[in-house]
Amino acid sequence: MKNLVKRYGMLLTGYMVVASLIWIVLLVVLPYFTMVDYSFRPNLLAADIGGPNDHYTISNYITLFQNAVHFRVFLDTIWGGALVTLICLCICYPVAFNLAKVATPQRAALLLLLLVIPFWINEILRTFAWFIILAYQGPLNAVLKFFHIIDRPIRYLSGNTGVMVGMVYAYILFMVFPIYNAMESLDKGQIEAARDLGAPTWRIHWRVVIPHAKPGIAVGCIMTFMLAVSSYAVPSILGSTNSRWFTEIIYQWFFEGQNWPQGSAYAFILLLLCIVFILIMMKVFKVGLTDIAK
Amino acid sequence: MSQDVELDHVTMNFGAFTAVKDVSLTIKAGEFFSFLGPSGCGKTTILRMISGFNDPTEGTIRIGGQDMRGIGPNARPTALIFQNLALFPLMTVWENIAFGLEARYVPRAKRRKRAEELLELIALTDAADKRVSQLSGGQRQRVAIARALAVEPKVMLLDEPLSALDLKLRQHMRAELRAIQRRTGVTFIYITHDQGEALTMSDRVAVMSQGVIQQVANAAEIYNDPATPFVATFVGENNIFRGTVVSVAGELAEIDTPSGRLRGRNRAGLSVGSAALLFARPERITPRSGAVTAEINSLDLQLNHIDFEGNFANLFLTGAGERTIIMQMANNGSLPRLQSGETVPVSFAAADAVILPDGPLATS
Numbered sequence: 001m002k003n004l005v006k007r008y009g010m011l012l013t014g015y016m017v018v019a020s021l022i023w024i025v026l027l028v029v030l031p032y033f034t035m036v037d038y039s040f041r042p043n044l045l046a047a048d049i050g051g052p053n054d055h056y057t058i059s060n061y062i063t064l065f066q067n068a069v070h071f072r073v074f075l076d077t078i079w080g081g082a083l084v085t086l087i088c089l090c091i092c093y094p095v096a097f098n099l100a101k102v103a104t105p106q107r108a109a110l111l112l113l114l115l116v117i118p119f120w121i122n123e124i125l126r127t128f129a130w131f132i133i134l135a136y137q138g139p140l141n142a143v144l145k146f147f148h149i150i151d152r153p154i155r156y157l158s159g160n161t162g163v164m165v166g167m168v169y170a171y172i173l174f175m176v177f178p179i180y181n182a183m184e185s186l187d188k189g190q191i192e193a194a195r196d197l198g199a200p201t202w203r204i205h206w207r208v209v210i211p212h213a214k215p216g217i218a219v220g221c222i223m224t225f226m227l228a229v230s231s232y233a234v235p236s237i238l239g240s241t242n243s244r245w246f247t248e249i250i251y252q253w254f255f256e257g258q259n260w261p262q263g264s265a266y267a268f269i270l271l272l273l274c275i276v277f278i279l280i281m282m283k284v285f286k287v288g289l290t291d292i293a294k
Numbered sequence: 295m296s297q298d299v300e301l302d303h304v305t306m307n308f309g310a311f312t313a314v315k316d317v318s319l320t321i322k323a324g325e326f327f328s329f330l331g332p333s334g335c336g337k338t339t340i341l342r343m344i345s346g347f348n349d350p351t352e353g354t355i356r357i358g359g360q361d362m363r364g365i366g367p368n369a370r371p372t373a374l375i376f377q378n379l380a381l382f383p384l385m386t387v388w389e390n391i392a393f394g395l396e397a398r399y400v401p402r403a404k405r406r407k408r409a410e411e412l413l414e415l416i417a418l419t420d421a422a423d424k425r426v427s428q429l430s431g432g433q434r435q436r437v438a439i440a441r442a443l444a445v446e447p448k449v450m451l452l453d454e455p456l457s458a459l460d461l462k463l464r465q466h467m468r469a470e471l472r473a474i475q476r477r478t479g480v481t482f483i484y485i486t487h488d489q490g491e492a493l494t495m496s497d498r499v500a501v502m503s504q505g506v507i508q509q510v511a512n513a514a515e516i517y518n519d520p521a522t523p524f525v526a527t528f529v530g531e532n533n534i535f536r537g538t539v540v541s542v543a544g545e546l547a548e549i550d551t552p553s554g555r556l557r558g559r560n561r562a563g564l565s566v567g568s569a570a571l572l573f574a575r576p577e578r579i580t581p582r583s584g585a586v587t588a589e590i591n592s593l594d595l596q597l598n599h600i601d602f603e604g605n606f607a608n609l610f611l612t613g614a615g616e617r618t619i620i621m622q623m624a625n626n627g628s629l630p631r632l633q634s635g636e637t638v639p640v641s642f643a644a645a646d647a648v649i650l651p652d653g654p655l656a657t658s
């Protein structure tokens with residue numbers, strides 16, 4: 001703090017601190033506290049608030065474990081999120097490595113541009129594009145039938161398949177950039193030294209590249225998982241009648257059931273899930289908070 | 295058991311730029327061979343071609359008689375020590391050294407044992423479990439060498455390994471590298487821009503400039519008998535006299551320069567009328583004493599200033615046409631007391647001077 005005052009003077013430092021505090025308190029802390037507070041209250045009619053039934057309870061939380069359907073959806077969401085993260089990792093690791101180490105600067109710039117351009121279009125519109133592509137009578141099935149790879153069209157939008165495809169597509173950049181960033185700082189000489197000492201490509205990655213890129217991989221996985229499990233637009237557009245994402249249930253509680261306390265409890269459970277995932281990732285990849293923040 | 299390395303008309307083009315032009319030479323098994331030249335002369339490119347990171351545009355590289363085209367760095371019997379060492383920061387020292395063995399599926403216990411043996415060779419026995427970042431520059435240097443030795447290469451390639459070290463350490467490492475080379479008998483190919491290193495450590499030196507090999511010889515020959523003006527000026531200090539050949543007699547030739555007629559060894563067999571440069575080393579120029587014979591060149595010069603360097607002194611003399619001539623004298627009690635501006639008669643033997651055809655010099 002003293003350094004800040006020294007560098008920028010009292011007035012500017014004061015402004016920065018106050019502005020940050022307002023932002024954090026007003027936009028992050030207060031809403032969360034309100035939500036947590038709501039989650040522990042029963043869902044009462046306006047008249048009953050303040051009355052004898054208004055006391056703190058954890059019944060909203062127990063509901064998830066008692067409701068078989070909801071719990072099933074919760075587990076499916078975790079599983080789906082993990083799968084999306086894994087697929088994203090498998091796709092993005094080679095891309096990031098190519099960008100960071102293999103491609104010439106011009107080609108890397110071109111690749112980055114190609115990766116970023118789709119994101120100039122709204123995410124919901126891009127998800128609709130996938131809805132069209134994956135439709136039963138859609139272009140993907142048509143192309144596959146034309147080349148006689150399949151005989152009958154495949155129903156992609158059944159179950160969580162379409163949802164996961166849409167998510168992998170939507171969150172590619174969130175996986176590529178952290179890994180690319182981490183790999184950029186890897187000295188190319190180490191890769192060459194490892195090759196010179198006789199290591200084949202897989203061993204070079206396993207022993208030299210991945211250990212170096214670990215913070216980036218951890219960050220990418222965390223971002224992708226969190227975005228995947230808390231995504232609403234993609235599951236509701238690409239999901240079918242037999243698929244449900246946990247976020248959609250939260251939505252139902254709030255807007256169709258008018259049960260804000262219940263919805264808050266589910267939302268808080270989702271938040272806890274993400275925190276647990278982050279902690280697990282940090283343990284597994286042996287990265288600290290500062291590594292992630294970078 | 296080390297092996298020969300043969301470069302056969304090797305050329306390397308990067309697009310329109312030619313980094314290495316038609317290089318042909320053979321490095322003998324067990325030899326300590328250096329490529330000496332300024333930055334950008336192509337020596338690193340040659341090293342990368344021998345180690346397998348680049349394939350030559352033209353020509354063949356053979357190691358132990360076997361054509362290496364298409365064989366990658368991990369399959370060649372070479373080990374490269376990078377200029378910035380490229381040690382693995384996320385592995386311990388012994389894991390670094392044993393990495394090559396790990397790639398060859400040697401079991402862990404054996405790897406550890408071999409790493410410890412090599413640590414003893416480089417005198418770092420208690421560093422096995424340390425991280426690379428905990429070591430000093432000289433220690434990291436030795437770990438890099440041990441890492442390369444672990445895979446028992448036939449040819450060791452060293453890319454300016456000492457350039458990042460301070461003077462005392464550099465001198466110590468010179469001796470160590472030479473000792474390791476003699477002990478293991480591995481062919482060492484060493485590239486550097488430091489002539490002191492190249493001359494003291496090598497069996498033979500190849501001087502390079504702009505992709506072309508200027509001369510391949512042992513240290514004494516490179517210094518005393520340079521083949522081109524580049525070699526004469528890149529290695530050590532040399533006084534240059536520019537002129538035209540007026541007569542040729544046996545091994546000597548005489549050229550006409552602004553400083554008068556000077557004689558030197560006609561190494562290149564120049565004929566009368568050729569544009570030539572005469573080179574005389576500062577330490578071969580002495581204050582004139584005794585009679586002037588046909589084999590002695592003599593000049594009357596004016597003293598500009600003296601640089602006293604401790605064990606020797608450089609006298610900066612001015613000759614005809616304002617050219618500066620340096621005379622080096624050992625601090626053995628015979629240093630004359632001279633004033634700036636005094637006339638100093640000097641002489642040097644024709645046998646100590648070399649006449650070469652006019653050509654590009656090393657820019658200092």
